[in-house]
Amino acid sequence: MSLPLHERIRREIEADILAGTLPPGARLPTELELMARHGCARMTVSKALSALATAGLVDRRKRAGSFVARPKVHSMVLDIPDLAVEVERRGQRYRYELLHRTVRAADPASPVEAALAGTGELLRIEGVHHADDRPLAVEDRLISLAAVPEIRAVDFGLISPGAWLLGHVPWTEAELRVAAVAAEGEAAARLDRPAGTACLAVERRTWRGADGITWVRQLLSGSDFDLVASFGPTRAG
Amino acid sequence: MSLPLHERIRREIEADILAGTLPPGARLPTELELMARHGCARMTVSKALSALATAGLVDRRKRAGSFVARPKVHSMVLDIPDLAVEVERRGQRYRYELLHRTVRAADPASPVEAALAGTGELLRIEGVHHADDRPLAVEDRLISLAAVPEIRAVDFGLISPGAWLLGHVPWTEAELRVAAVAAEGEAAARLDRPAGTACLAVERRTWRGADGITWVRQLLSGSDFDLVASFGPTRAG
DNA sequence: ATCGCCATAATGTATAGACATTAGTTCAGG
DNA sequence: CCTGAACTAATGTCTATACATTATGGCGAT
Missing domain, CATH: 1.10.10.10 (Winged helix-like DNA-binding domain superfamily/Winged helix DNA-binding domain)
Structure with a gap:
């Protein structure tokens, strides 16, 4: 050394x-x-x-x-950190609707799950984000319980998993994948949109050091949202 | 001071x-x-x-x-820097098809153009990116001639404007906006896709210091492309 | 209680030096 | 001509010290 x-x-x-x-x-x-x-x-x-x-x-x-530092509002990173903040900034009322919540072991056959939690336990959460009671996004999320044990006790009727994680678990690395897809079937129904509507599919993984924290897939309703990112030299300020 | x-x-x-x-x-x-x-x-x-x-x-x-430092391939930024690189990494042949090329004064009534070039001259370029002769993306681009005068002489039958800029003009700040839209009319035809296909609309602006360099709007064909971004602490090393 | 002032504890900036480390350059010897 | 060893110019690290800056917590006067 x-x-x-x-x-x-x-x-x-x-x-x-x-x-x-x-x-x-x-x-x-x-x-x-x-x-x-x-x-x-x-x-x-x-x-x-x-x-x-x-x-x-x-x-x-x-x-x-x-x-x-409190887990920063992802200073210059891609701007969809917390749908709740975004919705309220528009003056709309935000609500998270919890659909499913399960705890189970990670499936070693699934690359995503294995990379996230090895063979440890996973919390799987499905829900819908609403703005003024209109559905904005459906979300499917996996959280490694080894990395975030405290999350067992959280009531996601009151706060969305994303908002809770943002406030409690600092991440150091993230990968984000964005694609355009047509909403179909159940997802389209949950978004209250006709099948075939163009939506943004956002998949994000975050790590704290070497440990995976969470994997999310969100389907953002049609033209309701832009993703915005700004990049620039790291200004010390 | x-x-x-x-x-x-x-x-x-x-x-x-x-x-x-x-x-x-x-x-x-x-x-x-x-x-x-x-x-x-x-x-x-x-x-x-x-x-x-x-x-x-x-x-x-x-x-x-x-x-x-030599203009870095802006490593950790959103990964669609150069469609040509991406296409060739997949083993496909890349081609840029130039549709229109005009020089004109910036329109002060257009916020985008005014922010980019004030009242100076603009180069407007429209074109299509192909992979193995299949259209991948349509692109509409404005470049400030005050910021990049050398670009008057470039032949965009040989190289795409994005690739040329990437190699010749280092940028310091960028803003990127991504949304999902349904391809319609002329754009759908140019992409050789049925109307209504879900596409990624990417809008990007770049600056060098305080000077605007370019504004681009790309429509990326359907599910052909993901955007990927990775973020992490700025590791000195 | 509330306001304002002030001492003070913390970081922020800067100096002048010392030694460590690394990699170009040069030069001697094969 | 080539190789390797010595030299040396540049950055990298660290110390010890000084003074500047600033927000905070407490105290005193309203």
Whole structure:
């Protein structure tokens, strides 16, 4: 291990954040404490913390200290993080309708499930997102219970799984796949649209470090939604 | 301007890169030269250069110096950079068919055109992307001639505008909008698909610094294409 | 109670130096 | 001509210190 010291410190803190030892909002040690713990100069720990800050993992506030960043509203990432937020920003009332909820073991024969949870347990959730009681999207979701055990106790009559995860589980990597499909059969019925309506099919997987967290497939009703993404140099600001 | 010194240095260099004064591959001044020029300590210029390095704008090599990074294949961004690359990766033959090409002044009444080129001249290009002579996507594109004057001379019978731009003009900011639409009329005919086929409508704008470069709207044929995006922490390394 | 002021604890910036590491360059010896 | 060893110029890391900045928590006066 001949990694630079500031890098080792950075990783140590990052690991604690990703493992959940340091939950979102937690205050992390001051630079003084860290420099005492590692027996190094302040600039060294400062460098580690600055790197975490520009990576968006922590927020630093003068006088107050450094805090684990709340799972960001996916700052510059694709903009459909949370349908609830989007709907309410339009001034509509949001509602999540839970259709099914099951716990079962991951099927090793399914690549998606195996990649997500190995042979561990999965929570499968199906539901519909509504805006002003009009269906907007149907959602089929798998969550690895090994990665997010607390989710067993959550009541998804009150909050959608996406919103809950966004607020409670920071992710570090995500993959998103978007395609256009024609809504058919049951899905079309649930969206209250004629069969053949062009819809966006969004499939997303998220990880925290090496552990899979969730897999979602959403079918977004017709022309009700755009996906928007902006990219730019990571502005430290 | 009470910006920190390292930030001012950073911006100065960044501006030179974006303006093209420092072209890709150019070597930039050594830390010693920069600290002499700004009358500051080495750590200060080092901080500026490190920030540029983690932002991917420059590469730093010991003994050799710091160099402007070559226009990266904007790695972690949405993956439809170049349809030609994608098509050939599937082992199909790619062809771009040019339909129209006109030069005209931007219409100040059109928000898109005004934002792109103010009142300057625009190059408008319409064309179709083919894979093995099957139409894949129709494309409607506007390019600001003020931002990219060299493009007047390019023959788009040989290369698609997207591929040419990707290889010649580094962009710094992009916005992308994706929706599902049903192909109708002329567009459906050009894609050789029945009317009503679900297609992906992708609209993209790119900037270099504050200057608009191009606006594109592509209609991607049915289920032929997925858009894939991966996101993760900006790993320095 | 509420408002405003102030001390203070934390981060932010910067300096001047030291030594480590790496990779071009040069030059000697085959 | 080629190879490898030594040199050296550049970045990479780290220390110790100083002062700047700022939000917060407490205290005092309204």
